[in-house]
Amino acid sequence: MRxxxxxxxxxxxxxxxxxxxxLIIFLADTLGxxxxxxxxIFIQCCFAxxxxxxxxLVMGYLGQIALGHAGFMAVGAYTSALVTKAIGLAIKAGxxxxxxxxxxxxxxxxxxxxxxxxxxxxxxxxxxxxxxDYLAIITLGFGEIIRVVxxxxxxxxxxxxxxxxxxxxxxxxxxxxxxxxxFAVTVVCVAIMIAFVRSKFGRAIIAIREDDIASSAAGLxxxxxxxxxxxxxxxxxxxxxxxxxxxxxxxxQYSDFTFLKSTDFVIMVVLGGMGxxxxxxxxAVLLSVLPEVLRAxxxxxxxxxxxxxxxxxxxxPTGLFGTxxxxxxxxxxxxxxxxxxTLSSAAKGDV
Amino acid sequence: xxxxxxxxxxxxxxxxxxxxxxxxxxxxxxxxGIIRLINFAHGDFIMVGAYALFFTVPLMIAAGxxxxxxxxxxxxxxxxxxxxxxxxxxxxxxxxxxxMSALITAIAMSLFLENFAQTLFGANxxxxxxxxxxxxxxxxxxNTFLTILIGVVVMVSLSxxxxxxxxxxxxxxxxxDKEASLLMGVNVNHTITxxxxxxxxxxxxxxxxxxxxxxxxxxxxxxxxxxKAFVAAVLGGIGIIPGAMLGGLVIGIVxxxxxxxxxxxxxxxxxxxxxxxIVFSILIIVLLVKPTGILGKNTGEKV
Numbered sequence: 001m002r003x004x005x006x007x008x009x010x011x012x013x014x015x016x017x018x019x020x021x022x023l024i025i026f027l028a029d030t031l032g033x034x035x036x037x038x039x040x041i042f043i044q045c046c047f048a049x050x051x052x053x054x055x056x057l058v059m060g061y062l063g064q065i066a067l068g069h070a071g072f073m074a075v076g077a078y079t080s081a082l083v084t085k086a087i088g089l090a091i092k093a094g095x096x097x098x099x100x101x102x103x104x105x106x107x108x109x110x111x112x113x114x115x116x117x118x119x120x121x122x123x124x125x126x127x128x129x130x131x132x133d134y135l136a137i138i139t140l141g142f143g144e145i146i147r148v149v150x151x152x153x154x155x156x157x158x159x160x161x162x163x164x165x166x167x168x169x170x171x172x173x174x175x176x177x178x179x180x181x182x183f184a185v186t187v188v189c190v191a192i193m194i195a196f197v198r199s200k201f202g203r204a205i206i207a208i209r210e211d212d213i214a215s216s217a218a219g220l221x222x223x224x225x226x227x228x229x230x231x232x233x234x235x236x237x238x239x240x241x242x243x244x245x246x247x248x249x250x251x252x253q254y255s256d257f258t259f260l261k262s263t264d265f266v267i268m269v270v271l272g273g274m275g276x277x278x279x280x281x282x283x284a285v286l287l288s289v290l291p292e293v294l295r296a297x298x299x300x301x302x303x304x305x306x307x308x309x310x311x312x313x314x315x316x317p318t319g320l321f322g323t324x325x326x327x328x329x330x331x332x333x334x335x336x337x338x339x340x341x342t343l344s345s346a347a348k349g350d351v
Numbered sequence: 352x353x354x355x356x357x358x359x360x361x362x363x364x365x366x367x368x369x370x371x372x373x374x375x376x377x378x379x380x381x382x383x384g385i386i387r388l389i390n391f392a393h394g395d396f397i398m399v400g401a402y403a404l405f406f407t408v409p410l411m412i413a414a415g416x417x418x419x420x421x422x423x424x425x426x427x428x429x430x431x432x433x434x435x436x437x438x439x440x441x442x443x444x445x446x447x448x449x450x451m452s453a454l455i456t457a458i459a460m461s462l463f464l465e466n467f468a469q470t471l472f473g474a475n476x477x478x479x480x481x482x483x484x485x486x487x488x489x490x491x492x493x494n495t496f497l498t499i500l501i502g503v504v505v506m507v508s509l510s511x512x513x514x515x516x517x518x519x520x521x522x523x524x525x526x527x528d529k530e531a532s533l534l535m536g537v538n539v540n541h542t543i544t545x546x547x548x549x550x551x552x553x554x555x556x557x558x559x560x561x562x563x564x565x566x567x568x569x570x571x572x573x574x575x576x577x578x579k580a581f582v583a584a585v586l587g588g589i590g591i592i593p594g595a596m597l598g599g600l601v602i603g604i605v606x607x608x609x610x611x612x613x614x615x616x617x618x619x620x621x622x623x624x625x626x627x628x629i630v631f632s633i634l635i636i637v638l639l640v641k642p643t644g645i646l647g648k649n650t651g652e653k654v
Binding site for chain 1: 444447451453465467578632639642
């Protein structure tokens with residue numbers, strides 16, 4: 001009983017923390033601090049957080065390197081952009097009842113995420129046979145194939161759909177830069193991913209990471225869990241792609257989704273700590289904000305990241321946070337000198 | 352031009368591209384064979400070699416020597432880069448981390464080389480002067496024949512080196528079983544360094560062949576070239592030297608033929624712009640059907 005109570009309490013505290021963050025955004029917004037530039041950075045952070053967290057599911061918890069995450073993001077971005085475009089046209093033509101921008105965005109987001117998840121399934125199936133280096137390469141190959149195919153699809157370039165032209169940037173995409181909605185989507189996504197990691201599925205994939213053969217001997221269907229993780233991870237990459245597509249610029253460039261884009265997120269996950277959602281969130285925000293704050297630094301950013309990455313691998317291969325998870329409840333309990341239940345801290349993700 | 356001539360030309364073009372891929376794939380395969388690491392930075396060694404050529408070719412011409420002599424310098428620079436990358440990054444990580452951190456280090460080194468080159472030389476492509484002045488024979492440029500010739504010579508000499516020299520045998524031994532070769536008195540560290548030096552040197556030769564055709568250097572040139580060569584190495588069976596040669600030539604010919612014919616065969620549905628996607632599809636199919644590659648032997652996994 002006590003544990004359940006503790007769990008509920010911790011959930012309430014976390015919710016309160018999220019509300020507090022939302023309040024800060026609201027205050028900043030009403031005080032006029034949120035100009036379009038800051039908004040852009042904020043959306044960039046949100047989308048990077050979802051990308052890094054979803055990649056962490058595969059890299060940190062499943063323990064497989066995936067180098068094609070930008071491919072899933074591209075699928076999500078293009079699908080959602082084309083869907084909102086189609087809806088917009090249908091409304092204009094009168095063949096569909098008028099929908100608010102928000103509703104259109106959510107339909108697009110869902111379609112993008114599902115499309116990306118289907119591609120995740122496609123990539124996940126080779127995961128039945130391969131692991132480690134080979135899996136990394138196959139995801140890289142898939143990412144590149146997705147990009148080349150998108151580049152050559154006539155309906156995914158120019159004005160898109162029937163008026164599209166292959167080989168061009170997709171233009172005229174609906175804008176969706178409402179901070180609260182983006183923030184809410186991000187929070188929900190991260191919450192679902194954390195719930196996933198702590199569920200029986202999460203424990204299963206961590207077991208597979210630790211020892212593939214032992215966990216299959218213990219009766220886990222490793223194939224099933226591996227594919228499931230890929231699908232799940234791709235789904236959220238699709239959500240991030242949808243946010244990226246509608247971030248307010250109105251254009252999508254197929255050359256945005258190269259192997260280099262994928263490595264951006266790999267860097268975030270590795271620096272933050274493979275197997276720490278806290279780490280992914282913190283580094284995603286940090287690496288999105290730093291280049292904007294330090295303009296001079298932006299030119300040398302990749303140079304610096306690569307050096308940090310090598311040093312990190314030599315001196316601290318677990319990343320900044322290792323597998324540590326931040327818990328507001330634990331922090332507060334500690335502050336008020338109340339010892340938290342040991343079991344409940346395990347439930348908070350002290351994996 | 353009739354169909355047959357066109358076909359033969361495409362095959363020869365494929366052999367030219369393929370011999371470049373084969374030389375790069377050799378570097379991947381040798382390093383993978385010996386330390387089980389996909390050296391992502393290998394593609395960027397080509398870029399290093401190309402920049403070395405870019406800076407030394409004018410000097411060579413000014414000194415009155417043939418331009419291609421600068422390859423000596425390029426090989427030296429590349430081999431040095433390879434050894435440095437191994438000693439400064441891979442070796443310490445190998446000593447401490449697992450497979451995953453080694454792979455991440457390799458990706459990081461690749462990013463480092465690409466961005467360091469951009470910081471030093473800028474992102475704009477640079478033109479390298481003409482390396483060879485060769486006549487065109489039967490509608491095919493002399494460069495093509497020369498590239499294929501260099502490729503064959505290098506591959507044959509590498510095979511001879513591995514087969515008939517002590518160092519070559521040591522390389523085979525270490526890739527077969529590191530611990531056992533250590534017990535047999537093979538200097539493992541020395542052998543790994545040598546492997547990196549040779550692999551990177553081959554990348555320099557590949558960059559000469561590439562530049563002979565395209566005359567252009569950019570900081571990102573090695574990225575796609577390296578990935579495709581890696582596909583070639585996997586196709587032939589990674590870790591196997593003849594496999595890399597075979598894989599390189601096959602990928603080159605497939606790419607060349609698909610660029611020429613795929614649009615006609617599929618009725619314009621798949622155009623030549625898909626050639627990169629086709630190369631990667633080959634990779635995925637190979638990995639699914641026979642992950643050990645064409646020449647690879649199936650070895651059961653031990654629990």
